[in-house]
Amino acid sequence: MPPKNSATTSSSSISTLFLVFVVLCILSLTLFIFSTSNHSDSSVSSLSCMNALQSTAGFINVYVADLPRSLNYGLLDKYWVFDADSRLGSDADREIRSNNLAQGQKFPPYPENPLIKQYSAEYWITGDLMTPQEQRTRSFARRVFDVKEADVIFVPFFATLSAEMQLGMAKGQFRKKVENEDYQRQKEVIEFLKNTEAWNRSGGRDHVFVLTDPVAMWHVKDEIAPAVLLVVDFGGWYRLDSKSSNCSLPDAVPHTQVSLIKDVIVPYTHLLPRLHLSENQERHNLLYFKGAKHRHRGGLVREKLWDLLVSEPGVIMEEGFPNATGKEQSIRGMRTSEFCLHPAGDTPTSCRLFDAIQSLCIPVIVSDNIELPFEGMVNYSEFSVFVAVNDALRPSWLVDHLKIFSREQKESFRRNMARVQPIFDYDNGHPDGIGPVPLDGAVNHIWRKVHQKLPMIREAIVRERRKPPDVSVLRRCHCS
Numbered sequence: 001m002p003p004k005n006s007a008t009t010s011s012s013s014i015s016t017l018f019l020v021f022v023v024l025c026i027l028s029l030t031l032f033i034f035s036t037s038n039h040s041d042s043s044v045s046s047l048s049c050m051n052a053l054q055s056t057a058g059f060i061n062v063y064v065a066d067l068p069r070s071l072n073y074g075l076l077d078k079y080w081v082f083d084a085d086s087r088l089g090s091d092a093d094r095e096i097r098s099n100n101l102a103q104g105q106k107f108p109p110y111p112e113n114p115l116i117k118q119y120s121a122e123y124w125i126t127g128d129l130m131t132p133q134e135q136r137t138r139s140f141a142r143r144v145f146d147v148k149e150a151d152v153i154f155v156p157f158f159a160t161l162s163a164e165m166q167l168g169m170a171k172g173q174f175r176k177k178v179e180n181e182d183y184q185r186q187k188e189v190i191e192f193l194k195n196t197e198a199w200n201r202s203g204g205r206d207h208v209f210v211l212t213d214p215v216a217m218w219h220v221k222d223e224i225a226p227a228v229l230l231v232v233d234f235g236g237w238y239r240l241d242s243k244s245s246n247c248s249l250p251d252a253v254p255h256t257q258v259s260l261i262k263d264v265i266v267p268y269t270h271l272l273p274r275l276h277l278s279e280n281q282e283r284h285n286l287l288y289f290k291g292a293k294h295r296h297r298g299g300l301v302r303e304k305l306w307d308l309l310v311s312e313p314g315v316i317m318e319e320g321f322p323n324a325t326g327k328e329q330s331i332r333g334m335r336t337s338e339f340c341l342h343p344a345g346d347t348p349t350s351c352r353l354f355d356a357i358q359s360l361c362i363p364v365i366v367s368d369n370i371e372l373p374f375e376g377m378v379n380y381s382e383f384s385v386f387v388a389v390n391d392a393l394r395p396s397w398l399v400d401h402l403k404i405f406s407r408e409q410k411e412s413f414r415r416n417m418a419r420v421q422p423i424f425d426y427d428n429g430h431p432d433g434i435g436p437v438p439l440d441g442a443v444n445h446i447w448r449k450v451h452q453k454l455p456m457i458r459e460a461i462v463r464e465r466r467k468p469p470d471v472s473v474l475r476r477c478h479c480s
Contacts, residue, residue, distance in 0.1 A: 059142045060451040063150035064129050065207070067192060071185060072126060072158045076108040079165055090115075090168070107432035111161070114327075118351040119160040119212040120269045121230065121442070124426035126156045126210075127433025128443050138439045141447040147198050151454055152228065153207045157189045159216035167215075177219065186220045202461045205262075208450060212266065214347055221257070228450060228457065229263045233371050235347025260371070261456055264449045267373045267424045267442055268351035272331055274358045274425075277418040281335070286314035286402060288337035288361065290330050291345070291352060293319050301366065301389050302343045305398075309341075312399050334359035338410055339385065339402055343367060343392075354424050357383075362413045364402065366392045374423060374445050376452075383417040 068074070083097055092112040107130070110116075110123040128136070129143050136143070144150050166174050166182035173180045193199045199207065207227040211217055214235055217224060293306050310317045316333055320326040334340055340356035342349075344367035356363045363384040372380055380386075385402070392398050422440045429435065437443045 058451075059140055060447050060454070061144045061149055061151045062129060062141045062208075062447075063144050063147045063153045063198070065153055065155050065193065065196070065198075067156055067189065071162075071189060072156045073107055075158050075161050075165065075185075076110065079111060079161065080108060082165070082169065105432065107434050109431050110433065114271050116161065116164045118268045118271060119164075119216075119232075121212045121266050121426060121446075122158050122160055122210040123433050124269075124428065124437070124443055125154075125230075125446065126158075127428070127430075127435075128437045129154060129156070131434050131436065135436050138436050138444070139447075140444040140451070150198075151206070152450060152457070153198050155189065155193065155207055155209050155227075157185070157209070157217075159186075159209065159211055160213035162186070163213050163216050163218065174215070175218070183219050186217050189217075190220050190223055203464050205460050205464070206457050210266075212268070225257050226460075228453060229258060230266045230446060230450075231258065231263060232266060232268055233347050233349045234258050235349070235369075262453055262460070264446060264453070265371045265373045265375075266446050267426075268349070268354050269426055270354040270358045270424060271327065271351055272334065272355040272358055274421055275335055275360050277360065277414065280360050280414065283336055283338045283361075285316055285333075285337040286399065287312075287339045287341055287364065288316045288318075288333040289341035289343075290318040290320055290326065290333055291350070301393070302345060304393055305341070305343050305366065308393065308395060309398070312396075315399065330355065331359070334361040337361055338405075339364045341366065344369070344389075357417055357424060358421060360414045360417055362410060362417070364398070366398075373442075374449065377445060377448070378420055378423060383413045383420070 080093075080097055080103065083094075090113050092114065096109065096112065107127070110120045128139055129141065131139075133143065147153065162182045162185050163174075166180060169181070170179070174182065177183045193204065193207065204224065204227045207224075208230065209217065209224055209227055210230045212230070212232050214232075287309070289306075289309075291302075293303055306317055309315045316337065318329060318333065320329065334356055338361070340352070340359070340361035340363055342353045342356065342363050342365045348367045348370040349372070353363055353365070363380075364387060365380075365384055366387050366389055368389050372378075385405075387398060387401070391401075422438060423445055424442055425438060426442045428437050428441070428443075
């Protein structure tokens with residue numbers, strides 16, 4: 001028999017080793033699921049295996065559109081000079097301004113004002129892509145500098161910061177186009193993109209925008225609708241668009257606006273620090289909520305829930321926002337309560353959910369239209385309680401329902417919550433946002449979700465190209 005080729009033997013050995021590694025990972029995951037002991041060690045082992053297996057799926061090639069600096073980090077320069085925002089929470093940034101801590105930096109810090117910070121995904125995602133290549137070994141997104149090599153084109157416009165600056169400077173002009181600096185910036189972004197070969201080749205379908213604030217890019221939503229939109233929920237979109245829809249259902253979502261088929265739900269930035277499972281202490285309250293009592297649209301349920309729950313024993317309902325004083329109240333309230341209420345507000349979700357997860361306070365989600373980040377990667381039912389609005393509004397029903405959960409069930413919820421806490425964290429530990437991202441953090445999970453959309457994105461581009469000139473596609477609806 002002739003001797004085996006050394007290259008073939010080497011390749012066979014590598015394949016065998018990989019298969020052994022996969023089997024070991026699967027066994028580790030199986031033991032984690034069925035084991036009731038050594039939870040912390042099992043969680044670390046399971047996450048490590050999952051990440052190793054996910055990495056074999058490759059990465060996503062991202063080209064960064066060459067927008068002027070004035071549309072991203074230049075906006076931060078302008079923000080830190082501006083000192084006339086009297087809105088709630090603005091005091092958090094006064095110390096940074098007074099000490100000139102942000103001046104002269106290539107990558108200034110993002111605002112600490114919680115009204116803006118909760119939407120800071122744009123800062124961390126852009127920071128990851130701006131990080132020197134040699135430091136990006138943990139990033140799922142591989143930055144490419146030839147647009148022809150790209151799977152998607154990332155648009156580094158700080159749309160949320162732009163909108164919030166306009167609201168702080170001249171709120172009355174926000175929905176107008178005259179004397180509206182935010183509108184001028186939106187227009188500049190669109191004009192820039194429409195003059196690129198990449199946009200014209202795909203109609204924008206492979207472009208990625210971060211629109212965590214529901215009012216971000218308000219004036220050009222129709223023009224960016226074909227793109228991949230990173231949003232915290234669909235609350236600022238579907239109610240407006242259902243008016244122009246032919247669907248009979250009131251919650252119809254036109255595919256030309258937002259859809260789970262092409263868009264990605266991303267987490268808010270949590271405002272409260274992480275409580276590790278080893279730090280958890282006895283919780284004396286049943287249910288906690290802190291926030292505004294009066295909301296609009298779907299948030300009207302909040303006021304009704306407030307009136308039902310405010311006098312219930314073991315329930316704490318506090319009105320306010322986590323600014324300097326409210327933050328300490330929120331930390332204390334969430335860490336001493338078994339459950340944290342998450343009712344719909346102006347939109348179906350809020351950063352309160354992610355503060356609860358970081359506080360190991362079991363979320364009680366009363367929001368029938370909610371969409372959640374990373375579903376398919378994260379099973380929220382393992383650490384959250386979902387309640388229909390109609391049930392929650394029955395007198396005493398919610399409190400009685402929560403009392404049914406045993407101590408063992410609640411401890412299991414918290415163990416599962418501790419396991420997923422890192423997944424909702426954007427912060428890479430660098431104040432300028434430039435540096436390696438956490439391997440299991442929010443930024444990598446977002447790009448993995450975008451990666452899952454690639455087959456549909458490519459199909460949409462091909463379908464668009466084969467249309468004869470002047471033929472329009474009928475608006476279809478995603479009715480659920």
